[in-house]
Amino acid sequence: MTEQTTTANTTREKVSAAERAALSLANTSDEERSQALHAIADAIEDSQETILDANERDVTEAEALLEAGEYTQALVDRLELSPSKLESITEMVRSVAGQDDPLGTTEVARKLDENLELYRCRVPIGVIGTIFESRPDALVQIAALCLKSGNAVILKGGSEASESNRVLFDIIREATDSMPDGWAQLIDTREDVDRLLGMDDAIDLVMPRGSSEFVGYIQDNTKIPVLGHTEGICHVYVDSAADLDMATDIAYDAKVQYPAVCNAVETLLVHEDVASEFLPEIAAEYTDAGVEMRGDERTRAIIDAGEATEADWSTEYGDLIVSIRVVDSLVDALEHITTYGSKHTDSIVTEDTEHARSFMTGLDSASVFHNASTRFSDGYRFGLGAEVGISTGKIHARGPVGLEGITTYQYYLEGDGQIVGTYAGSDAKPFLHEEFDGEWEPGTLSSE
Known part of the structure; x- marks a missing residue:
């Protein structure tokens, strides 16, 4: 088996593992997900020296490329971590943990007929692929928001932050061993990204963070819905x-x-x-x-x-x-x-x-x-806890995208044996279509 085939299989295996984890993660409790987030924050605090050592290796290499004219000072600034920045990162993770549970909320309750009730409830999107440049703190932000919202996530950071990203990912993975195995995955190469963009059968949303050229490349090379922003002018x-x-x-x-x-x-x-x-x-x-x-x-x-x-x-x-x-x-x-x-x-x-x-x-x-x-x-x-990025588009989510922006909704219909034939034809029974205050509970009707 060639190295290219092995890498392709590895990418597919990681995405498949995330798919399997997604449904299980969606059914964990808010308390479990929030406890895992606190575990991440604690682990980052405990591993500060290891993180900063890894980041120093990235920054040293980046500064050499800056001297050679290949990198900008802005990129190096975004790349560099510090004790105060790590403190901000852990504060952010705890802030995400403290947000209201974005899942299970009933947005609409509508009585179609007696004992026939429709509910629209918030659910995770599923498997999210994220591709970002420079900032290793973005990896933690995105992972934290995906965990809180019940989404499995595939993470791909820039090569300039490879050492930092690997250490942070390992810390997150170890701190969340109580969560469904495979809920977070890390991919490493540009070839991995190209393979990921072709997996529209498995990835539900791609979120790129970077230059307009970078976001444009993602949009032009995938059938997966893309939530991204162009420049911040x-x-x-x-x-x-x-x-x-x-x-x-x-x-x-x-x-x-x-x-x-x-x-x-x-x-x-x-x-x-x-x-x-x-x-x-x-x-x-x-x-x-x-x-x-x-x-x-x-x-x-x-x-x-x-x-x-x-x-x-x-x-x-x-x-x-x-x-x-x-x-x-x-x-x-x-x-x-x-x-x-x-x-x-x-x-x-x-x-x-x-x-x-x-x-x-x-x-x-x-x-x-x-x-x-x-x-x-x-x-x-x-007040969103953190963001997975800032969207300048007008569809789905705009501005800083927090927990709500990476959830969608699902319709649940609770009935008592009703059939469509009752509401069709010349003697059709009319629908009520009445809104009411209520939260969906499986197997229950508001009139019971």
């Missing part, structure tokens, strides 16, 4: 009615607090009425933080900045770089965002509620904010 618009001190704080936080992530601002739009007062203030803050500014002609007439090209307006820097444009009006700001944005997260700073309303309803981005940093676009900050 996020905007902050400083309106003519903005509190400029607030605007400075928001524009600074949105760019500097963590520039390597998809919810960091990439373009700052400033109304012409406040540009001469606001731009020198934010420029001083950006300069102190080492931010490279690229501006249009009107911006460069006010502050010292490089020339922004047409490509800058549609670039996700993921770094300490920001493009700045002076606009004539709110309408022009909306037109710019609609033209160049990626429908991720955009924010307006204004004290005028009508301007805020026009901005927020005038965009179809997944998240639109008023007087707040774009960095709030995050599953944990939204």
Whole structure:
């Protein structure tokens, strides 16, 4: 047997094991799943030194490739773990454990007829394939959310984080030995990904996290439904009615607090009425933080900045770089965002509620904010426990995708011997179709 055939079989075996585990996992109790999540958090805390050692090996190799011009600083920043970041990871896992059980909730209860009752209930999607780049903390986030929601998961991280991902996966697998065997699987190579994308008979959803080119490749090479996002080309618009001190704080936080992530601002739009007062203030803050500014002609007439090209307006820097444009009006700001944005997260700073309303309803981005940093676009900050990613699409789930976004629903019908013939023909009995408050319990009817 060739090595290629062996690898193919191994990939199929891992997916088959996840399939078998999925139904069993869906029927574990919330208490069992939450206890397993706490076990993961405890194990990460206990294994901090091992994790950081593995991560150091990844970072050292990445820094060498950065020197060679093959990697960006943003990638290295996303890759690197630290004691404080591990603490945040364990906090996130415990937060997911503390979320309400997403499974079994009755969303609709409808009486079709006496003793004929229809229930729509939340259930897991099944087997989820996840492909992500750079950030090893993404592996833990995704695994935690899939476990809490009762989904089996196939994990594929970037090669740049291979040592970190392997250690974290082994910790998760050992900490969850009480869960159905095979509920989480790790695949390693690009060839594994291509095989995975061909398994539409076994994988229910693919969730890629990475560049738009990467997500586009996934979408073009699979029949499996894909839930992913393109670039995070996020905007902050400083309106003519903005509190400029607030605007400075928001524009600074949105760019500097963590520039390597998809919810960091990439373009700052400033109304012409406040540009001469606001731009020198934010420029001083950006300069102190080492931010490279690229501006249009009107911006460069006010502050010292490089020339922004047409490509800058549609670039996700993921770094300490920001493009700045002076606009004539709110309408022009909306037109710019609609033209160049990626429908991720955009924010307006204004004290005028009508301007805020026009901005927020005038965009179809997944998240639109008023007087707040774009960095709030995050599953944990939204109270979702964590996120498997941020979706910029409009189908199924939008924005930070938490537990609800990786569940679906199933219809349960409870009857007492009814047949369709009773409700058909010239003497058909009419349906009641009455909504009522009730939770589905197998084998019971509300009238009993």
